[in-house]
Amino acid sequence: MCIPFLMVLKAPYGDLLTCMEMAKVADLMAFVASASSPWEENKSNFIDSFGSQCLSVLRSIGLPSTTVLIRDLPSDLKKKNEMKKICASQIASEFPEDCKFYPADTRDELHKFMWLFKAQRLSVPHWRSQRPYVVAQKVGMVVDDESSGMCTLLFSGYLRARKLSVNQLVHVSGVGDFQFSKIEVLKDPIPLNERKNQNSMELDASHDEEVLKSLVPDPIKQEPLIVENTPDPLAGEQTWPTEEEMAEADKNQKQGKLKKRNLPRGTSEYQAAWIVDDTDEEDSDDGHSDDNGMVFDRGEDSNQERRYDQDFEDDEKSLNVRDFDSATQNDSEMMDDEDLTEEQIKEEIKKIKEAHAEDEEFPDEVETPIDVPARRRFAKYRGLKSFRTSTWDPNESLPQDYARIFAFDNVARTQKLVLKQALKIEEEDRDDCVPTGSYVRMHIKEVPLVAASKLSSLVNTTKPIIGFGLLQHESKMSVLHFSVKKYDGYEAPLKTKEELVFHVGFRQFIARPVFSTDNFSSDKHKMERFLHPGGFSLASIYGPISFPPLPLVVLKISEGSGAPAVAALGSLKSIEPNKIILKKIILTGYPQRVSKMKASVRYMFHNPEDVKWFKPVEVWSKCGRRGRVKEPVGTHGAMKCIFNGVVQQHDIVCMNLYKRAYPKWPERLYPQLL
Secondary structure, eight states, X not given: OOOSSOOOOOOOTTOHHHHHHHHHHOSEEEEEEETTSOOBTTBOOSSOHHHHHHHXXXXXXXXXXXXXXXXXXXXXXXXXXXXXXXXXXXXGGGSOTTOEEEEOSSHHHHHHHHHHHHHSOOOOOGGGGGSOEEEOSEEEEEOSOGGGTEEEEEEEEXXXXXXXXXXXXXXXXXXXXXXXXXXXXXXXXXOTTSOTTSOHHHHHHHOOOOEEEEEOOOTTTSOOOOOSOOXXXXXXXXXXXXXXXXXXXXXXXXXXHHSOOOOOTTOOHHHHHHSOOOOSSOOOTTSOOOTTOOOOOTTSOHHHHHHHHHHHHHHHHHOOHHHHHHHHHHHHHHGGGGGOOHHHHHHHXXXXXXXXXXXXXXXXXXXXXXXXXXXXXXXXXBOOSOTTTSOOOTTSSOOGGGGGSOOOSOHHHHHHHHHHHHHHHHHSOOTXXXXXXXXXXXXXXXXXXXXXXXXXXXXXXXXXXXXXXXXTTTTSEEEEXXXXXXXXXXXXXXXXXXXXXXXXXXXXXXXBOEEEOOOSSOSEEEEESBOOTTSEEEEEEEEEOOOSOOEEEEEEOOSSSSOOEEEEEEEEEEEOTTOEEEEEEEEEEEEEEEETTEXXXXXXXXXXXXXXXXXXXXXXXXXXXXXXEEEEETTTTEEEEEESSOOOTTOOEEEEEEEEOOOBOOSOSOOSOO
């Protein structure tokens, strides 16, 4: 690999954000270790806390060729070699296997290292070789109309990795995606064959920027700058049906009338579509009816369902006349609780929860409000027969933000075609492309004036400014899923939908993710309210499309003026808007009267209409019983439940409800060089 000249960037100690940006463009990273650092009991102190944090983050991004320079070695040759071996053995596990260790105390040793570096074969992470990028050496701007707040950004530097087409889009790190108005190929300011005695800085100062070639985009071939989809408000309007469709609808309606369904009062057609017929006393003899209702997946094991139904049939047969008499007596006793006021009911629920406080192992438990009907408070929730196998339509009741995103029919095929097109550009000799290694000046149009001013002030600092070419579709918004793990050094909680800065490859943007379990055995994922340490989770966001594999570093912006903290590390997993993430809640009730396999449960609901509404959902107890709601009792929301085993008085009855969760759209997409 031939590079025009050697640029040395000194990473500022304590500035992790700058170190990250340097690592994204570095061909060789040289770490400096001091051999005079104390070490005891085989525990290395050659790497301090900031160095350890840097190594963790840089390993996640992907380390290029790496070397370690060891300083402060003894002058005695024998002791020097021994100390070098000790230092190298102590820190070798933190670096790649091909990492080299060199002494670096004298000028001769540094010259020897540079000589070996010239002959070394450099390697960079794979994701960097898929996109062309430029590290800015000069940044300027041309303001055509100051009132518009936009300008043309002049971005000069050496083109790396791949050829750059003037018709593709460019991303300026921390600012956003833009189009080219022109790309100029300039005369190399520091050519390789320049006189050896002349200083490179003098060459740069005296260099007159001579334009060798100028490329202008073709309006027909230029990639359009599309970020969000523009939904058509009339797209959902229905046209007048044909005669065949009307005849088929009449036929289906007649067939539907033949089968009468018993549904709760006020049930809509939409709700009836996912409520299974529930006939408590009038079960048909065909063996396919479901007493526990609200089953989505009829493809489950039929033998298991028969056994489950048989349990309930055996339970009901085992109940004699005395059981029904005792149940009637319980009903009359429960009427005494109906005279309680709302404050007394709340106090009673509080006492029961305090009594069961030691058994609080279910963080998804929620209380049913007394003043709001549960069928209204939990209107978006539904029950599932099985979280793993039950079906859930991914296109049902989508939020308005889903009209703003893009989706692929086949992501793998699209990515293959996009990378194939990029490889074709690299192999062909095209007039609209700039070859790798050229010194270019990119004219980037319609850049915000405020952002351009910040870039101009940063160009002379240590923080590199990166502009890279985007692949096709990479400016469009979609739903991205990342495999993330909370950083060990970050102790504060990370809440779902909290505003975070995502560094994905060269790109950085703001997102508000939804965390969920990374479930391999199901197409559904359970939402997590917080990102838990110690394991990998799934983070789903609205963000610009990027094709994997790409590394991820998640930063948490501090409220004060402090630097952002590393919160999580991971990698891009997939682009899939149809991935289903479900938020789970558990409603709890407490047995008041128990009669073998029957129980009268209270405080799960507070009115009989709610009991009828959620009657098709299966209930379970914390002692391992499973059952169903039979009927409401009284006017305060108590209900009769039948279980597949004897119920204990101290048990707690639970009901699982689910609704689909979505990420939150960020108020601003890019941090504007935060």
